Amino acid sequence: MNDEKDPQGNPWIKSAMIWAGVIVALLLFVSMFDSRTASSAGAGIAYSEFRAKVQEGQVKDVAIAADRISGTLTSGQKFSTVPVNDPGLTGLLDDYNVKYSGQAEEQPSFWMILIYQSLPFLLILGIAFFVLRQMQKGGGAGGAMGFGKSKAKLLTEKHGKVTFDDVAGIDEAREELQEIVEFLKDPSKFARLGGKIPKGALLVGSPGTGKTLLARAIAGEAGVPFFTISGSDFVEMFVGVGASRVRDMFEQAKKNAPCIVFIDEIDAVGRHRGAGLGNGNDEREQTLNQLLVEMDGFEANEGIIIVAATNRPDVLDPALLRPGRFDRQVVVPRPDIEGREKILAVHMKKVPLAPDVNPRTIARGTPGFSGADLANLVNEAALMAARRGKRLVAMDEFEAAKDKVMMGSERRSMVMTDDEKKMTAYHEAGHAIVAVHEPASDPIHKATIIPRGRALGMVMRLPERDSYSYHRDKMHANMAVAMGGRVAEEIIFGYDKVSSGASGDIQYATKLARDMVTQWGMSDKLGPLQYEEQQGETFLGYSQSQRVHMSDETAKLIDKEIRGLVEQGYARAQEILKGHEDQLHLLANAMLEYETLSGEEIKTLLDKGEITRDDGTTIKPSTIPAVGSSIPKTRRRKGPFGDPSPAGA
Known part of the structure; x- marks a missing residue:
């Protein structure tokens, strides 16, 4: 790319330097004149000293004026003094033979009067001319008169060149945009067949999926000028400013055509017109109208390709x-497991890795992560390794970083009583036992009773692959697993000792059952009908749903079916846990003793009753119920997920 140039900055500096030079020249001229006047007057002496020199015969001649006496000494030196009321001065000069003469008051020249009087007016005219000139030019994007100037920035290689090699995990989106790059490099390839490149490409995707990175990659690959601007940069409190900025942006783009203009977060200016309260926002609508005209109006803008990004395509004006205008909409989805592995490989190039790091395992354990989330995960792992004083980033750090990102930081300072720890251990063991014995459930990745975030413990299950749809048997299995913690508390501690720890599980099971009944048609009594529809807007992170018009009998039946599905899951969890109560005690004691167990360790423990570790040590927790007994001291061990946790954490 060409080096970045500021077409408005150089004239501004040039004008300022010209006026500064004029002012400095005037000041120098005046100072030179004053200095010459002072030098011609000679050195100043006191009047008493002047009389003494006359009496000593050192004065040759003098010129007497009303306010000054100047003359020459016998040595040829010039002097001057200020007279006082001395009537005998002329007599003194006659006595010592000093030539004297009168001198009229010196009047300043016409040019000096003109300079002194016109200098303030010249300064005022110069400032006014400078301001008017800046107003006519627009004043630059950052000047006082630059409201209507575009804030688009020209991206060059010194800002950090990005190519398609730096973009991973979104191959389909990259292929669609590769066509735009090929057109910019070789337009005749498409023109000879009558094809026209799309005037605009809209990148649509969730936050962090790589929309801006894709746009920068287009600029890096195409090698053409690339202007970038945010949608909010067009919005101003003064009506008409946004439209002026749009016009100026396209004027700059025409001068640099062929080029790419990238508008990030275009929904800030491209929202549906007339959707606001009253008549809407006049400034935003005028800005949008100008953008529509510039993209495809009466005058064609050849060689200018608009690339925009948004995560809210539903609010854009049709x-x-x-x-x-935006002929092509490129969906930038969250990456699948293959994409996550490629993204991790890109970010891991900058990090020194230990031999045990497996990107595939990390990708499998991060479903739903965006590219930004994965970059943050790698960064957290590197920071964690640095805090521990390691030279390489190992799998332990990646596991700990993943837990921190997904569940929050460990709350090791949290003080829990023995009864609360036992309750948490049996609660999480209940989830794990039901998950192990439900064929449709995802396999367990990890179980822990270390508090993280708002949770006192966690059983993490990971799918073997990314799931894009769920089957009925898996939904029933998930509800049973969700109810497993509540059922375990009731079996072990009794009905009156059930805690509030299952609130999140109950919320999940209820929502899943409601979706099965009202949206997915999985109720035999209600049939395959939709009884709720999702709204586009979200509030506090939760999507709003609204029931369609229905009778009271149908609403009662919906509530009854939802309750029936949740109670089925509750009954299934009771059946599994009562049939495998010995495994429940075994796993709960193991978690009280070791706090964190991997999925493989849990499976081996339930099959053999003990776990033999790589270092030859054997984990064999007691199968005696822990209720009413003291908690065993946590064993100091190096587990598969990092450093050992202190007892009572």
């Missing part, structure tokens, strides 16, 4: 999405 006129913005029609063919001829």
Whole structure:
């Protein structure tokens, strides 16, 4: 790319330097004149000293004026003094033979009067001329008169060149945008067959999926000028400013065509017109109208490709999405397991890795992570390794970083009583036992009773692969697993000792049952009908749903079916845990003793009753119920997920 140039900065500096030079020249001229006047007057002496020199015969001649006496000494030196009321001065000069003469008051020249009087007016005219000139030019994007100037920035290689090699996990989106790059490099390839490149490409995807990174990669690959601007940069409190900025942006783009203009978060200016309260926002609508005209209006803008990004395509104005403006919508989805592995490989190139790091395992354990989430995960692992004083980032750090990102930091300072720890251990063991004995459930990855975030413990299950749809048997299995913690508390501690720890599980099971009944048609009594529809807006992170018009009898039946599905899951969890109560005690004691167990350790423990570790040590927890007994001291061991946890954490 060409080096970045500021077309408005150089004239501004040039004008400022010209006026500064004029002012400095005037000041120098005046100072030179004053200095010459002072030098011609000679050195100043006191009047008493002047009389003494006359009496000593050192004065040759003098010129007497009303306010000054100047003359020459016998040595040829010039002097001057200020007279006082001395009537005998002329007599003194006659006595010592000093030539004297009168001198009229010196009047300043016409040019000096003109300079002194015109200098303030010249300064005022110069400032006014400078301001008017800046107003005519627009004043630059950052000047006082630059409201209507575009804030688009020209991206160059010194900002950090990005190519398609730096973009991973979104191959389909990259392929669609590769066509734009090929057109910019070789337009005749498409023109000879009558094809026209799309005027605009809209990148749609969740936050952090790599929309801006894709746009930067287009600029890096195409090698053409790349202007970038945010949608909010067009919005101003003054009506008409946004439209002026749009016009100026396209004028700059025309001068640098062929080029790419990237508008990030275009929904800030491209929202549906007339959707607001009253008549809407006049400034935003005028800005949008100007953008529509510039993209596909009466005058064609050849060689300018608009690339925009948003995570809210549903709020954009239909006129913005029609063919001829944003012809192509490129969906940038969250990466699948293959994509996550590739993204991790890109970010891991900058990190010194230990031999045990397996990107595939990390990718499998991060479903739903975006590219930004994975970059943050690698960074957290590197920071954690640095805090521990390691030279390489090992799998332990990646596991700990993943837990921190997904569940929050460990709350080791949290003080829990023995009864609360036992309750938590049996609660999490209940989830794990039901998950092990439910064929449709995802395999367990980890179980822990170390508090993280808002949770006192966690059983993490990971799918073997990414799931894009769920089957009925898996939904019933998930509800049974969710109820496993509550059922375990009731079996071990009794009905009156059930805690509030299952609130999140109950919320999950209820929502899952409601979706099965009202949206997915999985109720035999209600049939395959939709009884709730999702709203586009979200509030506090939760999507809003609204029931369609229905009778009171149907609403009662819906509530009854939802309760029936949750109670089925509750009954299934009771059946499993009562049939495997010995495994429940075994796993709960193991978690009280070791706090964190991997999925493989849990499976081996339930099959053999003990775990033999790589170092030859054997983990064999007691099968005696821990209720009413003291908690065993946590064994100091190096587990598969990092450093050992202190007792009572």
